[in-house]
Amino acid sequence: MANDQQGRPPISQDELEWAKSKISSIQGSFGEKVVGQQSLLQNLMVALLAGGHVLMESVPGLAKTTAAATLAQSIQASFNRIQCTPDLLPSDIVGTQIYDQHSGSFRTQLGPVHANFVLLDEINRSSAKTQSAMLEAMQERQTSIGGETHPLPKPFFVLATQNPIEQEGTYTLPEAQLDRFLLKDILDYPSPSEEAEIVRRIESGVFDGAPEEPVASLEDVMRLQGLTKRxxxxxxxxxxxxxxxxxxxxxxxxxxxxxxxxxxxxxxxxxxxxxxxxxxxxxxxxxxxxxxxxxxxxxxxxxxxxxxxxxxxxxxxxxxxxxxxxxxxxxxxxx
The missing domain is CATH 1.10.8.80 (Magnesium chelatase subunit I, C-Terminal domain)
Structure with missing residues (x-):
């Protein structure tokens, strides 16, 4: 295959085979915990490889948190979940400065957004100011605390969720902020056979044991992102x-x-x-x-x-x- 219009070198056959193997391993690890949701898995992988973020919409209980945590575990990535509420402050997400009495100076306490995978649960329940702080971090890939800039880890991947059936006490995301998400996925209920398998796995203690061994490293993800551009x-x-x-x-x-x-x-x-x-x-x-x-x-x-x-x-x-x-x-x- 000839070079494309950006002049990037084509992907070699060895690189393509490596990518196939690594992507298959991540998908297999995901499937050991999450039943069904093949469309969600594909969309999460697409956003991860493209370096974008995902907005997921569904009623509660459709494995959004499990999906995000499982994907992070399969990649040996840090993972933080932020439960959005109306009283959540921007500093609760990005971090703040704390006065240290022993040293007589301020020290920076980084917030939970400083992780490779961040799940923003019910983002539309947080205030517009807090939404803006989070979306700024998503766009700029950094946070500013006390006049200092702190880069976010690489890769940085945000999965935000919103519940379409409860609108009381919510703050609708403006169109300009929605545009910051690469994809918006709408999750549907599982089939009866998938739901039966979910119950079986819960009762068998699949989620009670030690986390599965990661099948990919952060360096692998960065390499996959580089190959995606080519x-x-x-x-x-x-x-x-x-x-x-x-x-x-x-x-x-x-x-x-x-x-x-x-x-x-x-x-x-x-x-x-x-x-x-x-x-x-x-x-x-x-x-x-x-x-x-x-x-x-x-x-x-x-x-x-x-x-x-x-x-x-x-x-x-x-x-x-x-x-x-x-x-x-x-x-x-x-x-």
Whole structure:
């Protein structure tokens, strides 16, 4: 495969085989604790390899915390869970300065955001100021405490959750902050057979024993992230992505006026960037060193559902963002 438009060297066959083996090991370790949720696993791996963050939406009890902790354990990464509440302060997340009476000076106490994997449970329950502090850390990959800058560890991976059925006492994430998440995944209930397996594993004490041995190191993850950037993406795929984003901003000419009237705002250029990054990561997760149009199509919902903004009329008529996304993809010719 020739070098891509960024001039990065192509992935060698040995590197590709190593990546396949390492990704398979991580997925296998994840599957020993988490039943089903194959879509979630794929999306977590894509975000991890692309260096992005994930927003997960589901009712309580669908293994979001277990998934985050299991992935961190399989990679020998530090993991912190932050339960968001209305009284949570930015300093509770990023850290603060504490006066030391013995030395007569202040010392810095880093907050729980300083970990490789951070689970922000029910992020929409924290105040706007606290949400802003967390999202700033996600974007800048550093925190500022008492005038000093503290870099976050590498890799740094945030999984935020929100509960769609309880809106009392919540603070909706603004669209600009939603855009900071690479993917938004919506988890569904397990099938009856999967739920039976969950109960069996709980009763057999799978979660009571010592943590499983890690199957990958942080250096492995950094190497996988480096390989992801070298996955080949043809210019035709890039043009396809850009055209899709253009249609989200000018839908009337492509999906009809009726459906276009439901769309208030289209995706920003960050949508194109996200498709490019996540498309490369998904290709590597699937064992390829090049991106195909199906990779982009399979990411359509998780990348766009929080980036295209529907109006109240769409909600009143029961039109979902997924329906609009499918219509946009149907309107653009696949390369």
């Amino acid at each position: 996955v080949y993406m043809d210019q035709a795929i890039t043009n396809y992505i850009v055209q899709l984003m253009y249609v989200t901003r000018h839908p009337a000419d492509y999906v009809g006026q009726k459906l276009a009237d439901y769309l208030q705002y289209g995706a920003s250029p960050r949508g194109s960037i996200s498709f490019s990054q996540a498309g490369r990561a998904l290709a590597l997760v699937r064992g390829r060193d090049y991106v195909i149009p199906e990779d982009i199509k399979d990411l359509s919902h998780v990348i766009l559902r929080h980036r295209i903004i529907l109006n109240y009329e769409a909600e009143a008529d029961g039109v979902t963002s997924e329906q609009v996304i499918d219509a946009i993809f149907a309107a653009v010719r696949t390369p």
